[in-house]
Amino acid sequence: xxxxxxxxxxxxxxxxxxxxxxxxxxxxxxxxxxxxxxxxxxxxxxxxxxxxxxxxxxxxxxxxxxxxxxxxxxxxxxxxxxxxxxxxxxxxxxxxxxxxxxxxxxxxxxxxxxxxxxxxxxxxxxxxxxxxxxxxxxxxxxxxxxxxxxxxxxxxxxxxxxxxxxxxxxxxxxxxxxxxxxxxxxxxxxxxxxxxxxxxxxxxxxxxxxxxxxxxxxxxxxxxxxxxxxxxxxxxxx
Amino acid sequence: xxxxxxxxxxxxxxxxxxxxxxxxxxxxxxxxxxxxxxxxxxxxxxxxxxxxxxxxxxxxxxxxxxxxxxxxxxxxxxxxxxxxxxxxxxxxxxxxxxxxxxxxxxxxxxxxxxxxxxxxxxxxxxxxxxxxxxxxxxxxxxxxxxxxxxxxxxxxxxxxxxxxxxxxxxxxxxxxxxxxxxxxxxxxxxxxxxxxxxxxxxxxxxxxxxxxxxxxxxxxxxxxxxxxxxxxxxxxxxxxxxxxxxxxxxxxxxxxxxxxxxxxxxxxxxxxxxxxxxxxxxxxxxxxxxxxxxxxxxxxxxxxxxxxxxxxxxxxxxxxxxxxxxxxxxxxxxxxxxxxxxxxxxxxxxxxxxxxxxxxxxxxxxxxxxxxxxxxxxxxxxxxxxxxxxxxxxxxxxxxxxxxxxxxxxxxxxxxxxxxxxxxxxxxxxxxxxxxxxxxxxxxxxxxxxxxxxxxxxxxxxxxxxxxxxxxxxxxxxxxxxxxxxxxxxxxxxxxxxxxxxxxxxxxxxxxxxxxxxxxxxxxxxxxxxxxxxxxxxxxxxxxxxxxxxxxxxxxxxxxxxxxxxxxxxxxxxxxxxxxxxxxxxxxx
Numbered sequence: 051x052x053x054x055x056x057x058x059x060x061x062x063x064x065x066x067x068x069x070x071x072x073x074x075x076x077x078x079x080x081x082x083x084x085x086x087x088x089x090x091x092x093x094x095x096x097x098x099x100x101x102x103x104x105x106x107x108x109x110x111x112x113x114x115x116x117x118x119x120x121x122x123x124x125x126x127x128x129x130x131x132x133x134x135x136x137x138x139x140x141x142x143x144x145x146x147x148x149x150x151x152x153x154x155x156x157x158x159x160x161x162x163x164x165x166x167x168x169x170x171x172x173x174x175x176x177x178x179x180x181x182x183x184x185x186x187x188x189x190x191x192x193x194x195x196x197x198x199x200x201x202x203x204x205x206x207x208x209x210x211x212x213x214x215x216x217x218x219x220x221x222x223x224x225x226x227x228x229x230x231x232x233x234x235x236x237x238x239x240x241x242x243x244x245x246x247x248x249x250x251x252x253x254x255x256x257x258x259x260x261x262x263x264x265x266x267x268x269x270x271x272x273x274x275x276x277x278x279x280x281x282x283x284x285x286x287x288x
Numbered sequence: 289x290x291x292x293x294x295x296x297x298x299x300x301x302x303x304x305x306x307x308x309x310x311x312x313x314x315x316x317x318x319x320x321x322x323x324x325x326x327x328x329x330x331x332x333x334x335x336x337x338x339x340x341x342x343x344x345x346x347x348x349x350x351x352x353x354x355x356x357x358x359x360x361x362x363x364x365x366x367x368x369x370x371x372x373x374x375x376x377x378x379x380x381x382x383x384x385x386x387x388x389x390x391x392x393x394x395x396x397x398x399x400x401x402x403x404x405x406x407x408x409x410x411x412x413x414x415x416x417x418x419x420x421x422x423x424x425x426x427x428x429x430x431x432x433x434x435x436x437x438x439x440x441x442x443x444x445x446x447x448x449x450x451x452x453x454x455x456x457x458x459x460x461x462x463x464x465x466x467x468x469x470x471x472x473x474x475x476x477x478x479x480x481x482x483x484x485x486x487x488x489x490x491x492x493x494x495x496x497x498x499x500x501x502x503x504x505x506x507x508x509x510x511x512x513x514x515x516x517x518x519x520x521x522x523x524x525x526x527x528x529x530x531x532x533x534x535x536x537x538x539x540x541x542x543x544x545x546x547x548x549x550x551x552x553x554x555x556x557x558x559x560x561x562x563x564x565x566x567x568x569x570x571x572x573x574x575x576x577x578x579x580x581x582x583x584x585x586x587x588x589x590x591x592x593x594x595x596x597x598x599x600x601x602x603x604x605x606x607x608x609x610x611x612x613x614x615x616x617x618x619x620x621x622x623x624x625x626x627x628x629x630x631x632x633x634x635x636x637x638x639x640x641x642x643x644x645x646x647x648x649x650x651x652x653x654x655x656x657x658x659x660x661x662x663x664x665x666x667x668x669x670x671x672x673x674x675x676x677x678x679x680x681x682x683x684x685x686x687x688x689x690x691x692x693x694x695x696x697x698x699x700x701x702x703x704x705x706x707x708x709x710x711x712x713x714x715x716x717x718x719x720x721x722x723x724x725x726x727x728x729x730x731x732x733x734x735x736x737x738x739x740x741x742x743x744x745x746x747x748x749x750x751x752x753x754x755x756x757x758x759x760x761x762x763x764x765x766x767x768x769x770x771x772x773x774x775x776x777x778x779x780x781x782x783x784x785x786x787x788x789x790x791x792x793x794x795x796x797x798x799x800x801x802x803x804x805x806x807x808x809x810x811x812x813x814x815x816x817x818x819x820x821x822x823x824x825x826x827x828x829x830x831x832x833x834x835x836x837x838x839x840x841x842x843x844x845x846x847x848x849x850x851x852x853x854x855x856x857x858x859x860x861x862x863x864x865x866x867x868x869x870x871x872x873x874x875x876x877x
Contacts, residue, residue, distance in 0.1 A: 076686075077686060077690035077693075077694075079690050079691055079694045079720075080690040080693045080694045080697065082694070083693070083694035083695075083696075083697030083698055083720075084697050086697070086698070086701060087697045087698075087700045087701045087704075090701045090704045090705070091701075091704055122685070127682070152685055152689055152690075152693070175693045175696075176693070176696065178693065178696050178697040178700045179696045179697075179699050179700045180700065180703075181700045181701070181703050181704060182703075184700070
C-alpha cells in the first residue's frame with residue numbers, strides 16, 4: 051500500500067461518499083485514535099466495540115459497509131478477529147471486513163483468506179499513519195475487493211518456497227508476482243527489475259495463465275488474486 | 289580386639305588340652321590303641337569346633353563350652369591305673385565328670401548361648417552332684433592308692449557306711465537321675481524345635497540324649513555296684529565322640545545357610561515390598577508365622593497384638609526384632625517364633641539382610657522421588673519462563689505497542705488538517721508517546737529492575753518498599769550488598785521481596801509489613817511478615833509457587849506461614865555459593 055499502488059476503482063467510490071465503519075478492538079487507546087482518524091477523514095464510525103461478541107447486535111441496527119477488526123481480542127486473545135471477519139462475510143455479504151493487526155502473521159492471513167478473498171483485507175496497524183492508503187483500503191474491501199498488506203505478502207511468499215504452485219512459475223515470474231502482490235504497477239515492477247513494461251506485461255500474462263484465477267474478476271483484483279491463489283493453495287496443502 | 293591377641297587364650301587352651309591328652313593317655317596306647325585313638329580324635333574335634341565357633345559371629349559361650357569339653361577329656365586319663373601311685377589320680381577322679389554338665393549344657397542350648405531357667409537348674413544340679421561329691425569322696429576316703437573303682441575299705445577315716453552310701457552311691461544315683469532328666473529335656477527340645485534352628489538342634493540333641501542316657505546307665509551301674517558287664521560306658525563314649533562331628537557338620541552347613549538366607553532375603557527386601565520380604569523370611573527361616581510389620585504399625589514399645597498366632601502357641605511369646613536403616617530410622621519390625629529365634633546367627637543374618645535390603649529400597653525410592661521432584665520443578669521453571677515471555681509479549685502488545693500505534697493514528701490525522709491547526713495534534717501525540725514510553729519502562733523494570741543492576745539489593749529493596757512507606761519497616765544488613773557477586777541469588781531475592789510485597793498490598797492492604805534481610809553463615813535470609821488477615825499459601829501455579837521453584841533450584845527453601853487471623857510470614861533462605869561473602873560483613877565498597 052505504497053504511493054505507487056494502482057489507483058482504486060472509481061466505480062464504487064461514488065456509492066461510498068461517506069463510508070460507514072464499525073471498529074472492533076480491545077485496545078481502547080488505539081480504537082479511539084483510529085475512530086478520530088477515520089472521522090477526520092470523513093468516514094462515519096457507527097460504533098466501537100471491545101470484542102467481537104457484540105458485532106451481531108450492532109449489525110442488526112446499523113449496517114456498516116466495513117467492519118475493522120483487531121486479531122487478538124477477548125476472550126482467548128488468539129485469533130478472534132480472523133474468525134469474526136470470516137463470520138461477518140458469511141452472514142452479511144454486503145459488508146466488508148478489514149483485519150487490522152499488530153503483526154504480519156502468515157498463518158492468520160491464510161486462515162482469513164481460506165474460504166475466499168472477496169470483501170476481505172489484512173493490513174498492519176502501522177498503516178494508520180497513511181490516511182489515504184487506509185481509506186482506500188476500506189473502500190476497496192467495502193466494495194468486495196481484497197487488500198493484503200505488503201508485509202504480509204512478503205511473509206507469505208517467504209513461507210511459500212517449494213510449494214507446488216510456485217514451482218509452476220519461473221524465477222523471474224516469481225519476482226514479478228512478489229512485486230505485483232506488494233501493489234506495484236507494471237511500470238513500477240519494470241523499474242525495479244530493469245525490464246520494459248512490455249516484458250512485465252508478458253510475465254504477468256504468463257502468471258495469470260498458469261495460476262487458477264477467477265477470469266471474471268476485474269483487472270485490479272486479478273493482481274491480488276494471483277497472490278491469493280498461493281495462499282489458498284497453501285491452505286489446501288497444509 | 290579384632291587382632292590376633294584374642295586368639296592367644298583359646299588356641300593355648302586347645303593345644304594344652306590336646307598335648308596333655310596325648311601325653312597322659314600314651315601309657316594306655318599299648319593296651320587299648322583303638323579306644324585311645326578315638327578319645328584323641330574327640331579331644332581334637334572339640335578343640336577344633338570350639339575354635340571354629342569362636343571364629344564366627346555366634347556368641348562365644350558355645351566356643352568356650354567346646355574347649356571346656358576338649359579339656360574335660362583329659363582328667364579321665366589321670367584316673368587310670370597308670371598313675372596309681374601319684375596324687376594326680378585323685379585330681380583326675382574329681383575333674384573327670386566335668387564333661388557331663390558341660391556337654392549337657394552345650395546340647396541343650398546350641399546354637400543359642402543361653403539356657404532356659406529349668407535347664408540351667410538341671411545343668412547346675414548335675415555339676416553339683418558330680419565333681420563336688422567326688423571331691424568329698426576323695427577327702428573322706430583318704431588317699432586312693434588303687435583307683436576309684438576300689439570298694440570302700442575301712443581305711444576311710446570317716447564312717448565307711450556314710451562314705452559309701454551317701455557320697456558314692458547317692459551321688460552317683462542323683463547324677464544318673466539328673467542325666468535321665470537331661471536326656472528327656474534333650475528329646476523334648478528336639479521335638480519342639482521349629483524353623484531353621486531344627487537342623488542345628490535335632491542332630492545334637494539326639495546324640496546328646498543317647499550320650500546322657502548311656503552316662504546315666506553307667507552312673508546307675510556304679511551306684512548299685514552291679515551289672516558291670518553292661519557296656520554303657522562304651523555307648524556313652526562312642527556317642528559322645530559323635531557330638532563334635534555333629535557340631536562340625538552343622539558349622540559347615542551354617543556357612544552356606546547364612547549366605548543363602550542373606551541372599552534370598554536381601555533380594556526380596558530390595559524390592560521394598562514388605563509382603564514379599566515376609567514371604568522370603570518365612571521361607572528362609574522356616575517360620576510360617578513370621579510377620580514383617582511396617583514401621584508405623586506399632587509404637588516403639590507397643591505390645592504385640594493378642595491375636596498373633598505365636599502368642600497362642602505353646603511358647604512364651606514372640607520375639608520382636610526392629611529393623612533399622614543406617615540413620616537409625618525404623619524400617620520394619622519382625623515377629624519371630626522364639627524357638628526359631630534360638631538360632632541367633634541365622635536370625636541376625638536374616639534381620640541384617642532385611643535391613644540392608646529395605647534401606648536399599650528406601651534410598652532407591654527416595655532417589656527416584658527426588659528425581660521426579662527435580663524433573664517436575666525443572667519443567668515448572670521452564671514453563672514459568674515460557675509463560676513469562678508470553679506475558680511480556682502480551683504486555684508489550686497490549687500496552688506500549690497500542691500506545692505507539694495510537695500516536696501513529698494521531699499523526700495520520702495530522703495529514704488531514706491545516707498546518708496552522710497542528711498544535712493540539714502534536715500535543716496529543718506527545719502525551720501518547722510519553723505514556724507509551726512510561727509503559728515500556730514499567731515493563732522493563734518488571735523484567736529486570738535497573739536499580740538492582742546498579743545498586744544491588746541495598747538500593748533495589750528500599751525502592752521496592754518505597755510505595756508502602758509509612759506501613760513498612762525495612763531492616764537490611766549491610767552484608768546483603770555482597771549478594772551482587774551472585775546475580776541469580778540477588779535477582780531471586782529481589783523478586784521474592786517484590787512478590788511478598790505485592791501479595792501484602794493485595795490481600796492485607798491495611799496491615800503493617802516488616803521486611804528483613806540478612807546473611808547468616810553464608811545464607812541469605814529473607815523474611816516478609818504482615819499482621820493482616822493471613823490465609824496465604826503456596827498454591828500450585830501461583831506466583832509464590834513459581835518463586836519457590838526458583839529458590840529451590842538455587843539450593844534454598846521458601847516457606848509461607850499463614851494461619852488465619854495471625855498474619856502472613858514468608859521466609860526464604862538462599863545459600864550463597866561464594867564463600868568469600870562475610871557472614872556479618874561491613875558496608876560494601
